[in-house]
Amino acid sequence: MLKSNLDFLRLKIDEVDEEIISLLFKRMEIVAEIDKYKKAKNIPIDDKKREDEKIQIVKNLANLKNLNEDITADIFKEIINMSKEYQRNKKMI
Numbered sequence: 001m002l003k004s005n006l007d008f009l010r011l012k013i014d015e016v017d018e019e020i021i022s023l024l025f026k027r028m029e030i031v032a033e034i035d036k037y038k039k040a041k042n043i044p045i046d047d048k049k050r051e052d053e054k055i056q057i058v059k060n061l062a063n064l065k066n067l068n069e070d071i072t073a074d075i076f077k078e079i080i081n082m083s084k085e086y087q088r089n090k091k092m093i
Contacts, residue, residue, distance in 0.1 A: 024079070031083040038087070045087045051080055 038045065055073050062072035 024082075027079070028083070028086060031086055035087045035090075045084050054080065 035045075037043070055076060058076045059069040059073050062069040
């Protein structure tokens with residue numbers, strides 16, 4: 001019984017992981033639009049103020065959900081890095 005319950009729970013994790021990947025892809029599609037806008041307006045890729053604001057928002061949201069805010073912030077820093085890398089190299093990573 002425990003094995004089948006564990007398998008069920010792992011399937012649920014797999015479903016959530018697929019949602020996360022889909023959301024990351026959706027986010028990158030928006031990043032592509034932001035990249036076009038920034039290029040047209042000659043705006044630099046890096047925006048430290050926006051990044052710092054975003055990380056603080058993420059930490060606050062993590063705290064509300066009882067998640068480790070530092071680990072959550074680290075995850076979002078990587079997502080931001082992925083977005084900037086796309087803008088520099090035009091390829092999904």
